[in-house]
Amino acid sequence: MDLLYRKAVPQDGPEIARLSGQLGYPARAEQIEARLAPILNVADHVVIVAEAQSKLVGWIHAHGPSILQGRRIRKYEDAASFPKGAVA
Template sequence: MSEMDLLYRKAMLQDSLEIARLSGQLGYPAKAEQIEARLAPMLNAADHVQGKRIGQQLVRHCEEWARTKGYQELRVRVNVTREEAHQFYKHAGFENTKTQQVFRKGL
């Protein structure tokens, strides 16, 4: 399988609906308005593009960008239920440094 050419660009406000959809698909439900309020970089690829090495390209691009900015490391947060993502990041050279659970009690 050949690598796809990708265009990297900064997210724009008009992307917020699609980013919210992707976020929900990845297990982090959000409304477009929330995304608009806190537009953040996304490293995960959607289901329809998984297996096409896009995630690997994104990680390499982020590594290159971070190095040019003087960063010493990359950190990624992944939902505990996303085993495939855990394997992806381990394969990409990341190490798991923390496991976290969030507890909630309705009133």
Template sequence: MGDAPTTATLRRARIGDAAELARLSAQLGYPQATDAFERRLRRLLISADHPVIVATDDDTMLLGFIAIEHRLMLETGDRVEIVGLVVDDAARRRGIGQQLVDAALDWARDIGVAEVIVRSNIARDESHPFYERAGFERIKTQHVYRRRVDR
């Protein structure tokens, strides 16, 4: 814990990371069973447009992860979106989140995409200054609607 910078090892997620990804996601308020994470991760691992990058210091326990995706938007063109970012509660404020964001920026650069966006829930007070320090600018506030599809 604490504020000492940590240089974590970053690597692409592997199927064996599913339990750790589920653990971290629960810290963010999205608890899911490990098998659900494993099923989703299997699909993401074969997609060139949906990398998941993890941070670790021992290659077993994860310190955090970032999930990103390459999107082609009809109205705005290509962009990369950070769709998930979490750093373990015990590893926060050590630079790991910034390392993960930098990895997303590097990936966007590597695939020739000039814009990275992230959406942050208004209730996540700590994330807003983090993203602003990381060079992101707030461009809009929006409502998100959901409708279930009858099966």
């Protein structure tokens, strides 16, 4: 089975609602569409759907802070100062 991965669009709401219900998280299509709309164009959110034979078969939503924020950048800077091979 060939899968096509793409960014979600508001029109995916009904199929995401169907899949969500299968996982025990029932939601109406209108609810999913309302949740999707504000996050689809936000830089620190991504919603990816998987299609097989033009049918949605999966989805994932990821959200996180930018790698350039907080302690993470300091850890990367510190790692660069260790001798080669000292940090895995």
